Amino acid sequence: MGKTGQPAWAKRILKLLEQAKAKDPDFERFGADSHQYQLAAPASEEQILKFEEQQGIRLPEEYRDFLLHVGNGGAGPYYGLDGIRDLGDDLHDSHGARIYRVQEEPVIYPKMSDEEWNRMTAPESRQGDSMGKGGEVHPYVGVLPIGSQGCTLMTGLMLAGPYQGQVVYYDEDYCGPPFFVREKGFLSWYERWLREVIAGYSDEETGFGMNIDGNPAQLMELYEQAQDPEEKIEIIDSYYKFETLPGKQKTYFKQACARESDMEVRMKLIKMMARFHVPGMAKELETLWEYGAYAEAVSIITHEGTWEVKEAWYEKVFEILPKLHGEGFRDACHTISAMKEYPNEAPLNLETLEEAVRQCPKLQTISLEAVPFDDRYYSRKEQYRFRWEEIPGSRIQIERADGGYVFYIQKNGQQRKIPLNPLSKGCRDFEKTLELTGVLQRQNLWKMGRRFPS
DSSP: OOTTSOOHHHHHHHHHHHHHHHHOTTOOSTTHHHHTTOBOOOOOHHHHHHHHHHHTOOOOHHHHHHHHHTOSSBSOSTTOBOOHHHHHHHTBOTTSOBOOOTTSOOOOOTTOOHHHHHHHHSGGGGBSOTTSSSSBOOTTTTEEEEEEEETTEEEEEEOSSTTTTOEEEEETTOOSOOEEOSOSSHHHHHHHHHHHHHHTOOOTTTOTTSSOOOOHHHHHHHHHHOOSHHHHHHHHHGGGGOSSOOHHHHHHHHHHHHHOOOHHHHHHHHHHHHHTTOTTOGGGHHHHHHHTOHHHHHHHHHHTOOHHHHHHHHHHHHHHGGGOOHHHHHHHHHHHHHTTOOOOOOOOOHHHHHHHHHTOGGGTEEETTTSOOOTTTOOTTOEEEOOGGGSTTOEEEEEEETTEEEEEEEETTEEEEEEEOTTSTHHHHHHHHHHHTTOSOOOOOEETTEEOOO
């Protein structure tokens, strides 16, 4: 412990937090805009003791030390961590009734099956509490909620039992079994979050902590040693947090896929390699399609497929287009465009577009915080609002762009460009609204007897 009384490990965490904030200055990581990588001042020993006495518990040591030496809530995974005051509030509902029984022995455990979970959360199983005093039994007894992941998804801490001090993710509406993170203590879980932010790993697809810790080389070493198919699949799924796959891992996993006898593991490898555009995946298209991995198959057709491949798969891409979204939908549009069969839109003037948007409230304000827009187009912190009264005499035209739309607003000899990315939840609603109001006029394109799907 240094002269300031702050342990070396606490100084290390605070230094990592500074690096994480520098890596994500625009708070683009999920939930970062809520805490902005800021921690409240550490709690005092008196504050912690008072909370523990009120609740009749002793906080796990690593979490207790974090509150005492690092910060009393704030920066953390998802929407951050609660402080002592919020911890007490989270244990009760809006009427002051206790909904968590933190003094009791926990009843949840890692890798609960759906059947086990359904039995535990069935209404008849929750009649009367564990003390026999009536009321509803809470499956999360012995769990302290320490942060929110959004809606009813929570981050908790096991207070007793064999998993004491371990972080657990759970749903207050009991929609699925809880997930126990692999780290055995709070501090290793928290430090991993900081390391992954600094490394630029993504948490969009699986969420932080849901996969195995490690960089591409470390995960490859784990895979080389793995024998159990379930363990192999966990390792493969953990690669989705990376933006790119290094060449050494591309070569290794192509070879591993060729010799893999377990069909489910092999399919996972093909999907993962398709995600990272590994060459040589075109021969796996039939396998992917039969497995229902349409987005991955379309990715291969778009990025690796020759003209002959695109032509051979053209009809099938049309058939599953309504099932695609995000990157898969955009890839399909690229393939369609390459085949010279793309829906054309008529120019839109101010009056018709105004009426269309009025009937589609979702698009009256396009908030980049609310949907996963592509950063190639604009910053997530901006907002665009169509305010017709501010552009009198303007003319608006619209055209397709990478599966979405771009609005061109002409005013006073200048042009303003506003893109609407296909990843936005409102994009498809907008298309439907335009068609219903007669603004969007599709050509009836036919290919092999099929009309382009709306």
